[in-house]
Amino acid sequence: MDYTLRMTYADLRLDNKAVNLRTYNGMIPAPTLQVDAGELLKIRIVNDLPLNPVSQEPVEHLRYMNSANLHTHGLHVTPGLVRPNVYGDYVVDTHTTAVHPGQSRQHEYAIGKDHPPGTSWYHPHLHGSTAIQVGSGMAGAILIKGALDQVPEIAAARDRVFMFQAPISDDKGRLESFSQVADPKSEPPFLINGQRRPTLVLRPGQVERWRLINAGIANYLNIEFQDHALHLVALDSCPRSHAQVFQSNDAQADGLVLCPGNRADVLIKAGAPGRYELRTNSYDMGNEQPLDADVLAYIVVEGSPINMALPQKLPPVPEALKHISDEELAQKGGLRRSIVLRSVFNSDGSPLTSAPALDLLNLPNGDLSQLSQWQYQTDSTFLADTALTMGAASDKASTQPLMPQKLAPIQSDSAIRQTVDLGSVEEWTIYNMNGVRHPFHIHINPIEIIKVNGEAVEPFWCDTIGLPRNGKPEAPTSVTFRTRFTDFRGEYVMHCHILAHEDMGMMQIVSVE
Incomplete structure (x- = not known):
C-alpha cells in the first residue's frame, strides 16, 4: 500500500464559512488509508506549504508552523529509521530536522500479522506546530483490517x-x-x-x-x-x-x-x-x-425493514492485548514509575520567574533562558505566566510510586527521558495536579488501565486516557497502567493530547533500549 500525502493550503467551505487552511491533499478530513494486518504501508509526505512566515511568536519552536513530520497514532510500528532516509513512526524532530517547505520524507510501516485490528489515525507531530496544523484539519484515518472484520455480522x-x-x-x-x-x-x-x-x-x-x-x-x-x-x-x-x-x-x-x-x-x-x-x-x-x-x-x-444481527461472539483479543498479571509483571522487571502532569503558575498573577512557581520548576542550573524552550508567554488569561510540564519523581525507575518534590522542564533538549529495557513489563502511575482532565497519550505500545485514583477498575486497553479532573498538588488524581515494551527499540514520546499543552512542553521521551 503506497500513498502520497501532500501538505498544501486549500480553499474550502466549512460550516458555511470560506476558509484557507493547511490540509493533506487539499481535503478536510485527509484521505482514509486502509491496510490489512501483515502488509507494508508506505507513506510519502511532500511539503508544498509556503515558506515559514516571519513570526512574532516569542518562543522559537513555535515559529515553524509550515514545517512538519508525521505520526501514525495507534500503530505498533518502529519509531526509528527503517533504513537510511526511510522513516518509521519517527517524531523526535526539532525545528531544524523537520520536513520543511519544499522537502519530502518517505515512511514505511511494517504492519505485523498479529497487529490488533481497528481504527487509528495520522496527523503532524512537530513539537511547536502540532496544534496549529491539526487545528487546521490535517488529520486522516488509518484502518487496520483483521480478525474483527471477518466476524460475519461485522x-x-x-x-x-x-x-x-x-x-x-x-x-x-x-x-x-x-x-x-x-x-x-x-x-x-x-x-x-x-x-x-x-x-x-x-x-x-x-x-x-x-x-x-x-x-x-x-x-x-x-x-x-x-x-x-x-x-x-x-x-x-x-x-x-x-x-x-x-x-x-x-x-x-x-x-x-x-x-x-x-x-x-x-x-x-x-x-x-x-x-x-x-x-x-x-x-x-x-x-x-x-x-x-x-x-x-x-x-x-426509513424504508423497508432489514433483518440484520449484532454479533453474539467476538474473536479472542490479540496476544498483545492479553491481561498483564502480577506474575508477568514480576517476571519481566516489575518496575514502577510515577509521572506528573501539571500547569505551574503563581495564583497572585506574578510571573514564573517569581516564587513559589520558580522553585517548583527546578530549572537546570537556575538558567532562566530555559523557560523560552518550553513555556509560551502570552496575554491570554488561560496561559499567562503558566508553565505546562510533565515531571517525574526521579529520572530512574522506582519500585514505589514516589511523589516528586520538584518538576523539571521536559521540552526539547531538556526533556526527561524514561529509559526502558526492550521486552520489559512495567507499571506506571500518571498523576494529575490540575483541575483540567489532561488526556495522556503514549506512542507505539498500548497500555492496560488497571486503576483510577488508586482504585482497581476492570482492566481495559487503550493508548489515550483522560486523567480524572480536580487534581491538586496536595491531592493529585491518577491513572495507573501496565504495558509491555515489545518489538521495537528507539525513541518516542508521551504527552498531553490537548495539543497546545504538548506544544508548550507537556511531553516526555521514552527510550527503549
Whole structure:
C-alpha cells in the first residue's frame, strides 16, 4: 500500500464559512488509508506549504508552523529509521530536522500479522506546530483490517468513518497564530467528515459499524445516539472480547466519552422509523464551565425493514492485548514509575520567574533562558505566566510510586527521558495536579488501565486516557497502567493530547533500549 500525502493550503467551505487552511491533499478530513494486518504501508509526505512566515511568536519552536513530520497514532510500528532516509513512526524532530517547505520524507510501516485490528489515525507531530496544523484539519484515518472484520455480522455491516474535527480560523478564514489554538474555548463545534450536522439514512433493523475518531485539539466528546445503544467493540484500535454497551437516555451515566486522540469502533442497529440525533452531551473536563451539549448528526431511519444481527461472539483479543498479571509483571522487571502532569503558575498573577512557581520548576542550573524552550508567554488569561510540564519523581525507575518534590522542564533538549529495557513489563502511575482532565497519550505500545485514583477498575486497553479532573498538588488524581515494551527499540514520546499543552512542553521521551 503506497500513498502520497501532500501538505498544501486549500480553499474550502466549512460550516458555511470560506476558509484557507493547511490540509493533506487539499481535503478536510485527509484521505482514509486502509491496510490489512501483515502488509507494508508506505507513506510519502511532500511539503508544498509556503515558506515559514516571519513570526512574532516569542518562543522559537513555535515559529515553524509550515514545517512538519508525521505520526501514525495507534500503530505498533518502529519509531526509528527503517533504513537510511526511510522513516518509521519517527517524531523526535526539532525545528531544524523537520520536513520543511519544499522537502519530502518517505515512511514505511511494517504492519505485523498479529497487529490488533481497528481504527487509528495520522496527523503532524512537530513539537511547536502540532496544534496549529491539526487545528487546521490535517488529520486522516488509518484502518487496520483483521480478525474483527471477518466476524460475519461485522463483515455484513456498512463501515463508516466519523472524523470529528473542529478546524479553527479567524474572520479571514486563516489559522496563522498560536494564540488562536492556545485557549480551548477557541475550538468551534465539531464537524463530521468536514460537514456540520450531516444526515445519515438507515433502514429499520440495519446494522452499521461506526469508527469514531476525536481528531480535535482540546475538547472531549460525550457521545449518545438517541433511543439507540452503542456497542463498543474496540477502543483505540484495541479490540474487546465482549462488546461494552452504552445505552441512550441513561441519566445516571456519561455516554461514550472520547478525549482528544481516542477512537471507538461501535456497532449500532437502527430501530423504528423516525429521525434521531447523534449527540455530544454536556461534559465537565475541568475547565471553568462544562462543555456545551450539541447535536453532531441526524440519523433518519426509513424504508423497508432489514433483518440484520449484532454479533453474539467476538474473536479472542490479540496476544498483545492479553491481561498483564502480577506474575508477568514480576517476571519481566516489575518496575514502577510515577509521572506528573501539571500547569505551574503563581495564583497572585506574578510571573514564573517569581516564587513559589520558580522553585517548583527546578530549572537546570537556575538558567532562566530555559523557560523560552518550553513555556509560551502570552496575554491570554488561560496561559499567562503558566508553565505546562510533565515531571517525574526521579529520572530512574522506582519500585514505589514516589511523589516528586520538584518538576523539571521536559521540552526539547531538556526533556526527561524514561529509559526502558526492550521486552520489559512495567507499571506506571500518571498523576494529575490540575483541575483540567489532561488526556495522556503514549506512542507505539498500548497500555492496560488497571486503576483510577488508586482504585482497581476492570482492566481495559487503550493508548489515550483522560486523567480524572480536580487534581491538586496536595491531592493529585491518577491513572495507573501496565504495558509491555515489545518489538521495537528507539525513541518516542508521551504527552498531553490537548495539543497546545504538548506544544508548550507537556511531553516526555521514552527510550527503549
